[in-house]
Amino acid sequence: MATKILNAAMLGLTPENMSSHEHLPSALDASLLNTSIVITLCVFFALLCACIVIGHLLEENRWANESITALLLGLCAGVVVLLIKKGESSHLMKFSEDLFFLYLLPPIIFNAGFQVKKKRFFKNFTTILLFGIFGTVISFCVISLGVFWTFKKIGVRSLNIKDHLAIGAIMSATDSVCTLQVLSQDETPFLYSIVFGEALKLIGTFLYLFFTSTALGLAAGLLSAFIIKTLYFGRHSTDREFALMILMAYLPYLLAELLNLSGILTVFFCGIVMSHYTWHNVTESSRITTKHAFATISFIAETFIFLYVGMDALDIDKWRESKASAGTSAAVSSTLFALVLVGRAAFIFPLANILNCFQKIESSKIHFKQQFIIWWAGLMRGAVTIALSYNQFASSVKSSPESALMITSTIIVVLFSTIVCGSVTKPLIEAVLLRHRKPMVSDLDDNVSLEELRVLLLESGDPNNSNNNQPARRASSLRLLISHPTTTVHYFWRKFDDKFMRPVFGGRGFVPFVPSTPTGAADDSSSA
């Protein structure tokens, strides 16, 4: 004992060993913490900083953006880790569905709901639903059938029908709200239902999920508005308001997941309600704080995902396991990407033209160039695709070479689509839309912008910097919707909102706690 203590005391001289012999005298690792976690976090946060700085410097560059920077930086870091570990593994962190679906995705979706232009979103709601639901179904069928026909010719034979359907589902996910909803919740029943003609039942469960999830989100948002308005938190502390908003934004997501509803839909609608009511009930500084803090958290989560996908791309075990030649790999990947292209084209153009038939006003129609942009901008596949692919093909049950090949091919498709589509989209939009843009009509409100396109796609680009008035965004004038019926709906909603909702839940123009005039007439006339 005494020798041990003396030894320890001697060792204790150099600070490197300071905490190495605390309670487990044999362990020589750092302090109270798990060193590998600390190293991983350190690398990731340092890379995030680098992404932000580089992304900022490249802001004016039309070909680059934070996503691509993060992806490429992640790839570089992966190479470095691979070299350091002498080709053993490029993994600092195992791909974790929990990390992704519990911590990274919710803030992104919440912020999308929180910052969305509500009026435009609801004006385009039918289009969004149409593209989201039917589009995904069509795309899924095309890709599944395509995979079924082509893969045997390439030489991939061991996959069963379930795998083919899964590939269709994985590859048709555009990261859009409805798609995600369909995919993460009832992926398999969905597939089975399609196959066995149980489409009617499917629509029933889909509608059930859609409405319950939405209702949960709306209820949580309204509850937060009501609590903050009634208790008037700002009286004591801004921080409590902000804390409550964060917590009450995250809780419904967890609840929805627990109840097997769609957390993503829930948190999205919760975000919308919070920005419509709750946000107006808090103090001025809370408003600024929440607006920027939510956007920043979402931004960090997004960048983290791309960084992560980049580092994960060099999953050396999977590459070895797949045993495929470069030729086969390339063939499978390009087939998949081609199917994604075709699958997306197969619903965008027909659906858009069907919508145009119902549209009487010329300016409200979706013209071919706009259809092309919608088609192109939705081609990007991201982290959700990789997560689903791992989920399907990396399970311990089956680790055949061809399952591994599916994962590596998915990674290639994601890298290719993110880098190519990500960098080409901005210049493409400028080239296609700006050159031929029509003169603006006077009503700015009806002027559907790129923002709308983003909403429609819920792309992984940052929907935050809406202040960022770049000419490309301001100038484009996509007219996507049959605007008149929705305008009427909007009028009645406004009436209802002003008369019944806002007096209870607060909202713009409703200064909280003026007890004498809780429903002041002057406030009612404020615009939504």
Add this chain to the structure above:
Amino acid sequence: MATKILNAAMLGLTPENMSSHEHLPSALDASLLNTSIVITLCVFFALLCACIVIGHLLEENRWANESITALLLGLCAGVVVLLIKKGESSHLMKFSEDLFFLYLLPPIIFNAGFQVKKKRFFKNFTTILLFGIFGTVISFCVISLGVFWTFKKIGVRSLNIKDHLAIGAIMSATDSVCTLQVLSQDETPFLYSIVFGEALKLIGTFLYLFFTSTALGLAAGLLSAFIIKTLYFGRHSTDREFALMILMAYLPYLLAELLNLSGILTVFFCGIVMSHYTWHNVTESSRITTKHAFATISFIAETFIFLYVGMDALDIDKWRESKASAGTSAAVSSTLFALVLVGRAAFIFPLANILNCFQKIESSKIHFKQQFIIWWAGLMRGAVTIALSYNQFASSVKSSPESALMITSTIIVVLFSTIVCGSVTKPLIEAVLLRHRKPMVSDLDDNVSLEELRVLLLESGDPNNSNNNQPARRASSLRLLISHPTTTVHYFWRKFDDKFMRPVFGGRGFVPFVPSTPTGAADDSSSA
């Protein structure tokens, strides 16, 4: 196969089963996520919401605060979980040092540094160091010796000398910066050094750790200021500024832990530098956002810790394992708490009186009533104590009943001290200080307030709501420091800061990017 699919399709009807048969047909749990994690998070976040609401409602109540609310709510939740699990376990979450030291502590300490009143902190720096270092050493000796003498009489015999020293170290931690530094970094060498008279070496390593950790924090803070000032992030996006500040606040902590330095000291000084330079280089909305967001994150982390400690108190396994009678438990706990009282008294009163001897101005002396408050306010033991106790006594190597008894006794001491000291402190300060307060002298700057006392103790109370001008805080006039020498130091620092630091790193009055006058003379004269 076909039957299986059909079965699955049939099952797929009810939404509860929607995602239960995805890729592992046998598993019936929810979607892609780990259900137990989701449940745990759900419960914790719901309780956090409840804490915030109840804490807000009890704001005016002088006996209650968020910490106590969280602790009691946690206890209640623990009881409920215990009942649901039929007495098996009250644990929703295993106590994790990683969670505590990696995710919860850094934001609290960073925010303490970020929101600290810099002038007052540095004016009292010597006192803080003196109380922090020597105070802890004295308290540690008193408690260790006390434990050594009394425990045998109570009937606790199996603990060795190392355990006694550890108890001394664990119980003397006031959650103050220096104490934590000493404890989490070189706990064992420290103890050994004391025992074997290697005090000189100890001071060397302590100073080494202190200066390297501080330097790392300062460097990281200055780097963030320099990057944000030079690249002028606000030009494009507020969110990038905020993201960079979060990341660059957290990175040095991780780096320090990796290098076996004191992450807590590092992140504390990083916070100070960031509030002095970086914060002034960002846009107005970023300033509001960072100020409130950091405070809120710290607030949530704090509340979470207390909630967690409350829930963890019913660690039924440890209670069973300890096999101690209620009498022994009570005897050990009360002995420990008595030793904490004595240990703290043993350095507060002598050190304060020694400081008073060097103090010529009557008003700068620390009077007995003020000493009493300082003594009392530092008695609270919190999550750090529990974390250290688990770390020492819950290791798999030794799981003797008496080790378990030490953990349960620590929990009792923490609960008792938090509830009693936490609720009595506020009324006590009012009673002792307000009744006998001297008339205010004109110089408000020299008027050391309760804020100062908080800095001195770095208590777990929230140092955020400094706007919250309660009479108790404004009125108390503790004069803790020999103010004149430090005033001179402060004068020269200001000169140096204005001439060399601010032109490079920015700071108050330095509007970023006015390229014509980067060191505008008018700005130099702004006050610190």
